[in-house]
């Protein structure tokens with residue numbers, strides 16, 4: 001199977017012209033939360049914020065509640081993919097309110113699984129870096145995530161410092 005071409009084309013900061021100090025603050029929080037992940041290689045943090053700049057929920061990639069994350073074999077590829085829940089879905093699952101219309105700030109481009117969660121929960125803006133171009137194994141998932149976001153009309157904004 002040949003590697004798909006990455007087709008993701010995000011809105012840029014220049015296009016919106018609205019990156020505020022708050023945007024950077026929320027990404028700082030996402031990166032701090034990401035640092036709590038026990039995944040040695042991939043540390044992802046997501047923050048859901050409302051229109052009043054209030055942080056409604058956060059999440060990082062980790063094992064589901066109640067699942068023993070001290071078992072070394074569970075951290076090895078490919079087994080770990082079964083055990084780690086992603087930051088975006090943890091943030092969605094732990095929000096105690098309806099997050100429809102809110103913004104998600106995440107320090108990694110969402111995979112297709114997480115983008116489905118974003119759509120189903122009514123998040124309208126996702127702010128994240130562009131996909132990692134050194135990881136062609138993820139391009140298919142990124143392309144699907146992008147297509148779903150575009151179909152739904154989600155504002156997918158590229159974050160850069």
Ligand SMILES: [Zn+2]
Nearest residue numbers: 086110111114
């Ligand atoms: Zn994901």
